[in-house]
Amino acid sequence: MDRVLGRIWWLLAASAVIAFFSPPVLWLFGVMDGAGLTLYLQQVVSGTANGCVYALVALGIVLIYKATETINFAQGELMMVGAFLAFTFITMYGFGFWIGAALAVAGGVLFGMATDRAIIRPVVGQPVFAIVMVTLGFGFVVRAVVSMIPGWGTDTYALATPFSGADLRLGALVVSQDYAAIIVSTLVLVAFLFVFFRYTRLGVAMEASSENQLAAYYMGIPVKRVYTLIWGLSAGVAAFAGLLLAPVTFIHTQMGFGVVFKAFPAAILGGFGSIPGAIVGGLIIGIVEALAGFYLPEGFKDVAAYVVLLVVLLLKPEGIFGRVVVKKV
Amino acid sequence: MRFLFKTGYAQDTRLFPFGGTGRFWAGLALYAAILVALAHYAPVALNATHWLAVAIVYAVVFGAVLLRQNADGEGGHAAFWYGLLGVGALSAPFVLDLYFLSQITFVYVYAIAGVGLILLLGMCGQISLGHAAFMACGAYTAGLLQAQGFDLLVTLPAAILLSAALGVVIGLPALRMTGIYLAFATYAFAFIVEEVLARWDGLTGGNMGFVLSDPSILGYTFDSEQKMYYLAMALFVLTLLAGLNIRRSSTGRAFMAIRDSETAAEAMGVNLAVYKTTAFAISAGMAGLAGAVYAHLLFFISPEGFTIFLSINLLVLAVIGGLASMHGAVFGAAFIVVLPQLISLTKDSLPPVVGQLPGLESGIFGLVIILFVIFEPMGIHGRWMKIKTYFQLFPLYKRGTFKRQKSYMVSEKNR
Numbered sequence: 132m133d134r135v136l137g138r139i140w141w142l143l144a145a146s147a148v149i150a151f152f153s154p155p156v157l158w159l160f161g162v163m164d165g166a167g168l169t170l171y172l173q174q175v176v177s178g179t180a181n182g183c184v185y186a187l188v189a190l191g192i193v194l195i196y197k198a199t200e201t202i203n204f205a206q207g208e209l210m211m212v213g214a215f216l217a218f219t220f221i222t223m224y225g226f227g228f229w230i231g232a233a234l235a236v237a238g239g240v241l242f243g244m245a246t247d248r249a250i251i252r253p254v255v256g257q258p259v260f261a262i263v264m265v266t267l268g269f270g271f272v273v274r275a276v277v278s279m280i281p282g283w284g285t286d287t288y289a290l291a292t293p294f295s296g297a298d299l300r301l302g303a304l305v306v307s308q309d310y311a312a313i314i315v316s317t318l319v320l321v322a323f324l325f326v327f328f329r330y331t332r333l334g335v336a337m338e339a340s341s342e343n344q345l346a347a348y349y350m351g352i353p354v355k356r357v358y359t360l361i362w363g364l365s366a367g368v369a370a371f372a373g374l375l376l377a378p379v380t381f382i383h384t385q386m387g388f389g390v391v392f393k394a395f396p397a398a399i400l401g402g403f404g405s406i407p408g409a410i411v412g413g414l415i416i417g418i419v420e421a422l423a424g425f426y427l428p429e430g431f432k433d434v435a436a437y438v439v440l441l442v443v444l445l446l447k448p449e450g451i452f453g454r455v456v457v458k459k460v
Numbered sequence: 461m462r463f464l465f466k467t468g469y470a471q472d473t474r475l476f477p478f479g480g481t482g483r484f485w486a487g488l489a490l491y492a493a494i495l496v497a498l499a500h501y502a503p504v505a506l507n508a509t510h511w512l513a514v515a516i517v518y519a520v521v522f523g524a525v526l527l528r529q530n531a532d533g534e535g536g537h538a539a540f541w542y543g544l545l546g547v548g549a550l551s552a553p554f555v556l557d558l559y560f561l562s563q564i565t566f567v568y569v570y571a572i573a574g575v576g577l578i579l580l581l582g583m584c585g586q587i588s589l590g591h592a593a594f595m596a597c598g599a600y601t602a603g604l605l606q607a608q609g610f611d612l613l614v615t616l617p618a619a620i621l622l623s624a625a626l627g628v629v630i631g632l633p634a635l636r637m638t639g640i641y642l643a644f645a646t647y648a649f650a651f652i653v654e655e656v657l658a659r660w661d662g663l664t665g666g667n668m669g670f671v672l673s674d675p676s677i678l679g680y681t682f683d684s685e686q687k688m689y690y691l692a693m694a695l696f697v698l699t700l701l702a703g704l705n706i707r708r709s710s711t712g713r714a715f716m717a718i719r720d721s722e723t724a725a726e727a728m729g730v731n732l733a734v735y736k737t738t739a740f741a742i743s744a745g746m747a748g749l750a751g752a753v754y755a756h757l758l759f760f761i762s763p764e765g766f767t768i769f770l771s772i773n774l775l776v777l778a779v780i781g782g783l784a785s786m787h788g789a790v791f792g793a794a795f796i797v798v799l800p801q802l803i804s805l806t807k808d809s810l811p812p813v814v815g816q817l818p819g820l821e822s823g824i825f826g827l828v829i830i831l832f833v834i835f836e837p838m839g840i841h842g843r844w845m846k847i848k849t850y851f852q853l854f855p856l857y858k859r860g861t862f863k864r865q866k867s868y869m870v871s872e873k874n875r
Contacts, residue, residue, distance in 0.1 A: 433651075
């Protein structure tokens, strides 16, 4: 049974890859004209940009889950707060884009650390459902509070960036600079995180605490403080994602809810708990969504992410990069 | 109790064997008081038929109470209180005005779904973010069949069976995954179901929804709030009894074994595939029943009524009510129905600056969830157990009686 499913899985994965790369090949052989290829690439680029945002939010969820086994349903709200902070510093106070962005990410980090201390710490050690409920409830509270803050409220705002409005031309392909900025800064951030977890003391300590809390504690790692820092890091990544998403969509109180319900499938697709998995999952969801929205009838765009999730999970329940740990009795 | 709290202490050291004749007479006085209140405050003049009905109810309740009491007068006290509750619930339509009555009817409906969710989540340990889809399935099945001219005797079983079948399909991922994977697999299914309901215009009326008429059984039409109240109540009691019986049966024990450790359950010969699917089917069937009654209460259904927010609401119901016991379903359902009403009531009495703030309701809702999980992780039912034990042991209650063992690391990685 499992061998058959495994073969189906490889077959499907291979055909998905072939389908993804077929338009360029068709174009090379002259079956598809240049305009068709351009349209296709346009969709892939916008899907990649959206996918990067999903990937960053998924990354935050995975970081927190790996370390504390807390499934954070409020990650979208952390992103939303980051975006609102960016709006406050850049547009309301007029600090300029770069300073405002840095302040917003810093504010996001502080917010995440405060969340861990105030809300999460009291429930660590309780059943998973309980913690899920707490983060869900926290999401409700944050949305409510943000909508009450004067100047933020329930309106939608646009965020202007130095990139806004301009386009990048790569041959016939037109890429808006906002999308390009999203893709490039996601690459930079992921590279930074890779170096951080590989080569810094703090990164290694975080890795260790998420691997085995008790052992890490015995090795002299202050696990509780590391948790707070991980929440800060994760919220900082979320704020960064909010900063990237804000110019493309708008800033409003509900922006996190839609993204988090795409980010979770992304994280699960990649194998919950795997950092490269979250990135790959986010990109897959983003690109599939964009292509389904363009080539399939209306209605498939929203469902596409979940269909992909279901197919992958049915064939490979631990996700693409997930690892299976079997309990030894 | 014993294996939930690992103490057994609270149960075994009961100092005063309650029950006995004094309590019996006190109970009689209470029942009489209800009778007097009924005669005084009933909104309609009670005729002979009403009184006959009341007499039958009293006879049944007293019979049940007396049968449950043994020679020492013990064992009757639970039946006594449930009898009182039953009499109160049965006489509610005579006393309460229509608004409160319809609210209680909604409590019954949510409690039906809650029993199903507690079976799945509390007993079998399988999470579901897709219960809205089961309710939608039940609601649409009942509504569409009713439009074809079938009565409740057909539509309700059809709603239950179809939802249970959907539950088997949605539960299939549960055979291979747990925790967050399962939650989002069920959510993905539910989202697809919701999208299908919205897009299949020809059958469901799409996003416009469609209108239901009064349900009927064999020519008897439930055309008033009171009749719907009794219908919902009867269905709830049946569901509750089914849930309690499943809990006592070998199926229920298999569920609990799976919840506590899948590896151990499998080693003991529990067929994981069969029992997990059964749990999903039963839970989905109950949610489908709730959905059918819900649709008849609202007279109008559309896909917007069955989104992820309903699933979250049902999860909140189960967790706040208390996953350990079927009582939790009722407590949780009451919480879900009462809290929004309470918030909107207090909103009017607050100064407008505070009361008119957007998002006040969802904010309080979220805050209550957080506070509950932090301070009362066993839910309302847990608090109820503590109060009860406090009075049973008075004055010897110790604060540590219900203290949870706090584990250093709860890991899903090794199950």
